[in-house]
Amino acid sequence: MTVIYNRVALIGLGLIASSMAHAMKAHGLAGEIVGHAKSAETRATALEIGFVDRVAATAAEAVVGADLVVLAVPVGAMGAVAAEIGPHLAPGATVTDVGSVKQAVIDAVAPHMPEGVHFVAGHPIAGTEHSGPRSGFATLFVNRWWLLTPAPGTDPAATLRLRQLCEGMGAKVDEMDAAHHDLVLAVTSHTPHLIAYTMVGVADDLRRVTDSEVIQYSAAGFRDFTRIAASDPTMWRDVFLTNKEATLDILGRFTEELFALQRAIRLGDGDHLHAYFTRTRAIRRGIIEAGQDTAAPDFGRVQPPAGE
């Protein structure tokens, strides 16, 4: 229970910001938490739930006197928020963000940061398919990675202090180059999301198979896709627009491989399919060993009592 920042300003009060607020309160990491969201209803909800101590009607007001400012808005909105708060930031303050893309955020935010303010971009790899101020919870970051991508020349003390906050919320912290971050995430998150959205869209379009059947008989594969495809549309639109190059690169590789498998199906090449499917099992084992998921069977996870 060590206060790391005396006043934290959260700009944006959705899933990530509200979870940070819950976690900081649970662990006594922040002296005061000030929140801002564009919507008055969201601000009222945040006050009602009580994860912020007070709210401000503008981002500029919210950051006054804050020693940590967290930009938790969609990636496409970061630049405008940075321009607004820049003149109001306290000398020596740290500014971070929680966007899923890093190079585009740095390009949009850094130019607005005044001398003496430390900008340390960051990305907590945590989330659920829910969004909004009511979706946050204090344990969201526990055992999850929080990647920091400070620009070369950033004050190491500022980065260290932010790292301590992330660790205080239960996260594991790593630092990497922004462009590398964007490529890794294009593989592990952005492209999979686009594919899931596509598959769900295909099912929705298919008129020979009625919606109710698709829904009713949603087996494990499709059900997990719909979970992914239920994520926040604005956030994901911005991810694809701002991590365009890496996403298109990975998508190209994906299409190549998919065509090779499609061809194997058409030609009846069972050996090719079997070998491919065997290889992909190993990566799953790695993820379980890395503690990013459990080996517990998951497909049958909804098991209300029989007869329901």
Added chain:
Amino acid sequence: MTVIYNRVALIGLGLIASSMAHAMKAHGLAGEIVGHAKSAETRATALEIGFVDRVAATAAEAVVGADLVVLAVPVGAMGAVAAEIGPHLAPGATVTDVGSVKQAVIDAVAPHMPEGVHFVAGHPIAGTEHSGPRSGFATLFVNRWWLLTPAPGTDPAATLRLRQLCEGMGAKVDEMDAAHHDLVLAVTSHTPHLIAYTMVGVADDLRRVTDSEVIQYSAAGFRDFTRIAASDPTMWRDVFLTNKEATLDILGRFTEELFALQRAIRLGDGDHLHAYFTRTRAIRRGIIEAGQDTAAPDFGRVQPPAGE
């Protein structure tokens, strides 16, 4: 606790068969359960766990005197098993299967069924990413759909009795045409699995991003893909080879849609992306309302205590 079949023969002792055995024992639905697997080790395991009352070294021996025979082998092996057991089936016996593809199984099995034996093809839409005799559990089918695809002219009493068994294990039962089943499942299960396998394969190939990073930072999207892609390779090879036409049809539609989204990313068409992602949210809500999944946030599901 009503015995529905006096002697059930399970041919194949993997996830589905062992779960059926556990469920039948839990609810007293079978007088005796006889098991057969090609591997002596699997047979020994089944006896050791005790979900079968006895094992037989051949499928032909296992079915003697059974009033229900369940073919729980990969789809590609169904025809050979049917040919082997055909001459040994008891008059009046019911034969069913649990394969993920129905038309190909019917084509392979039906010709070997003697006069007076009822063949009712079936498919429990339940499973986990694990396989083998140790992976089964009694509640796997609870609240899951079990689709039966009896050929026209099948004795309704035989179908009804099998339906009662499925319901006794907790499943919800529906009947449909085999070809329609195969198309629905191509959308909800087969194509999503192929896509997940492909995405995991792409990540594995990508040399600029090391395996350990892909694994370490596996965000929700990719992590769920690896879960899907960890399923049994033999089972899935056979699914794609035997449901070729429907899978290729859905894959073609998928590729079309993916290219349209890829183009939107390349052109920076945010409105197109946002509209698409908004539409796919509705299907997710439908799945939750249909009881096939829960609304509980899932992406953050691994939450061991901080500091671990």
